[in-house]
Amino acid sequence: MARLILLLVFIILTKASFCQDSLVLYKEITFSSLFEKKSFDNHFIHQKTDLFDLLMANGGLLNEGRIASSKEGFYSHLDNMGFEKMTTRKNDRQVKFVYDNIHKKFLQKYEERNKYEEIFSNGFYNCVSASALYALAFDRLKIPYTIKEKPTHVYLIAYPGAENIMIETTTPVGGFYQISTPFKQNFVKTLKDQKLISAQEFNAYDVNVLFERYYFGKQEEINLLQLVGLHYLNDGLYKMDDGLAESALHQFEKAFLFYPSDRTGYLMMVAATDAFHAKKEKDNNHAILLAKLSRYQKYGVTPEMIKGEFGRVLLDLIPQADKRDQLNSYYQTLYSGISTDELRKEIDFLYHYEFGRQLYHQLRYKEALTHFEKAVQAKPKSTDALNAFMGCLGHTLSAQNNNKEAIGTLEKYGSIYPDLKVNNLYSIMLASAFLSQFGQEYELNRPGEGDKYKTAFEMIKDNNQDLPINHSLIGYAYSSAAVYFFRRGQTAKAKNIINKGLEYSPNNPELMIRLEMLR
Template sequence: MMLSSTLLAQAPDSLVRFNELTFYSEFERETFKRFQHKDVDIFALLMSNGSLLSDVKIKEGRDRFYDHVTIVGRETAEKKTGKRIKAIYDNLHSKFLMKYELKNRFEEIFYNGYYNCVSATALYALAFERLQIPYSIKEEPTHVYLVAYPQDERIVLETTSPLAGYYTLSDEFKQNYLQKLKDQKLISAQEYAMQDVKTLFDKYYFGQNTEVNLQQLAGLQYLNDALYKTEDKKHEEAFTQLEKAYILNPSQRIAQLLYYTGAQTFESRKEKDSTHAVLLSKLSRYTDLGVDQEMIVGEFARATQDLLFVKGKRDQYEQYYRILTRSITHQKLKDDLAYVYNYETGRLLYSQAKCKDALPYFEKTLFLKPNNLEAQGLFLASLAQTFNSKNSNQEIIKQLDDYNAKFSNLQANNHFNALRAMAYLVQFNMSYTTNKIAEGDKYKTLFESLATQYPDISINTELIGQSYSNAAVYYYRKGQVSKAKQFLSTGLKYAPNNYELITRQRMIK
């Protein structure tokens, strides 16, 4: 099988994105950058997760390897297929592979000659690629090996014993991995109880005998490196290696490992910092593996409680929210997170009597969840408090009318209707007091319309009495007794027991 240079297409909801990868050397960064732009250099990708060789030494190793392969290819060109493959195998093994080592990276072949089945298989595949010898790479639960001429001759090349050529995972890792799958309901409770750990792990981790290409093999090397780090409890470093493994080999198995390791990394990180936010954002993409939006929102709510209300770190909370949401593409999840952020920030400011500052946050909650009564309640409480600092009742009326047009759901809230009625009533009273009769009648009509439409709203009866009494006095002094009586009668309709209205009504009978 010749090398595939197909580049992983990255949709916005891809589990891994290039701009989020963590690199440990400039060589690795540049190699992946070229890969991203479809300049696929497999030798460099195999070398990129190491740290033993400088750029110069890597180039020297590459040149030495390919020069030798060219010579071996020329020297064996006349041999029959089977004998040629054996000659190439023996020559490369003698020249480059000095000592088997279980935990191994490809670069070590060129550093000290140490190898394992993955790195050695990669070496032979590179040689066959250069010599245009057909091959395929097979991966089994405990082994990776190469088959030359897979369509006819099927010559198997074992770089190590099948029983000792592949890194063996610990029982603890296998048990935890299967438990995650069971929690996600990818394994039924019955199957989990009926089969042993090894059988289940081989089935769900490895699947069937798999054929991989060289690019995917480079991904498997990153996967192995992640497993080494997992065994050492270096979950965060393991996660970063698995992300690169997935870029090179976007298989379901690596996706499951990504989720498993990402969840472990997230759970082990107690500090609610930017890294914690990045991890939570990434975990939100694993919807196919059992992560739902409520889990993400719940974790953000816990971070909110810790940063805002326990530690009082509002700036850090703002940063956490920005980092968490900047790469989330699912709109409903973004809206749910925005609701928590705006509601809780507004609640914090309200508790600090900073109602003017809280109001914009509560407005956003009403856009997101217009029917939420808790959000409406805090919004209206903050709004009412801000009226204490306003010098103009007309300004209050305009603000209330604007909110009425903007948030139609508030019309079902009698706290809001009471605020509007109160503002109209105040303006009705003020207008008659300053002889602006037409204006006063306008706001009297608005008040009465609202009070009639919502008869159960609670309105200050003293203000009703004062407003209608002032209007009655105005018309009484004008000699319009009948009209004065009409105002007093109407006022008593909205405040039946108001002392001032009753008294004035008796006086002008």
């Protein structure tokens, strides 16, 4: 697909890239060289901006020594070209002197694909790189100027508001590719789907008009830092044309740091999508791309899409025992790269729920319980998570064979996770544990303790009369209490206990036999 070399954006530069809700996080930037990283760190971290270095950082032709000598040579030329003799001349003569001198010294051949460093390597330039060169020169010589952008061109105005002398570094048609019709249509459709373009506006104007309006925005005055952003944006487009989507994304992200815009965000989304689908290995790089895609909701990427892609990763890696560490690393990388708490919780839930299910099917209940509990923590009201947690907990408690400890564990979890108290599986397990302990206490001749657990059971059952309880367990518990009182000659009390049990388990065989024996 043909792409623009020159891209013009419209949002004022900020350092919002350090904010968590930004599309780009500085810590995730992939640098192509140590010099590039040093130049960025100096600007974004140490507030020691060197515009020449930032422009040279996007390259690889020159080593750091050559960059330093190029900078020294450039500024030395400006200081010694005799401009001080022109200061008494009219402004237009001053500008012409500088323009001709620089063009002759540094600019040899126009090339569509170009980086700023090439000016000092072979003399090749394009609209963006040459405009940057003249802007640096005007800064040095204290000639007032502005940088102007329009959809297919960037140029300088010297002495704005006075002579308004236009500095054309190349012809307006020389510095761009023609954008294809499908690209325009997809861009406009995306904005319409996201309601950034109203249906009324969409129907009133053709695609070309809307594309020009929203892709390029208003013609603006930009500064040199924003021009650095354009420099990186162009390079990202070169890489997209070459099929290097991930490398293009890295350049678009750098462009966004200097010159954020919806257009750059859209291009990042396109590049990230292409790079993500090109990756076959579900490694940390795959996770990083998925995390980045999660930030592009404005451009049509939904949380459901991210959850779906992560679900496919889980299906692929969970069954492979030798991939456990890889999966955990993937999850940690994805989780830390997502910026919204809501989506983080969804990813947390998916990971622990699916991992817990795998362990559960392998009868590894203790390990599974840990994951199911974390799934409950992520989504406390999820019926699937609560039921899985309780089912796994049931197996774990059965293995302990200590009913009192089971009651304590159940009550503890009910206190930690209040939604369990309205979960039928939890209520069944706790009620059954109370019943069992009720019967055991009477068998051990501890009626006071037995009545405590009897009351606890009846409270649960009375509050949820449809709760299914094991009828044999009801028969055992109430029969144990009845036998205790019968042996002590308290037949009436024994009958009352039996009748109470029959309220919860009508026609219970064991209770009916006990009742018949008491007559």
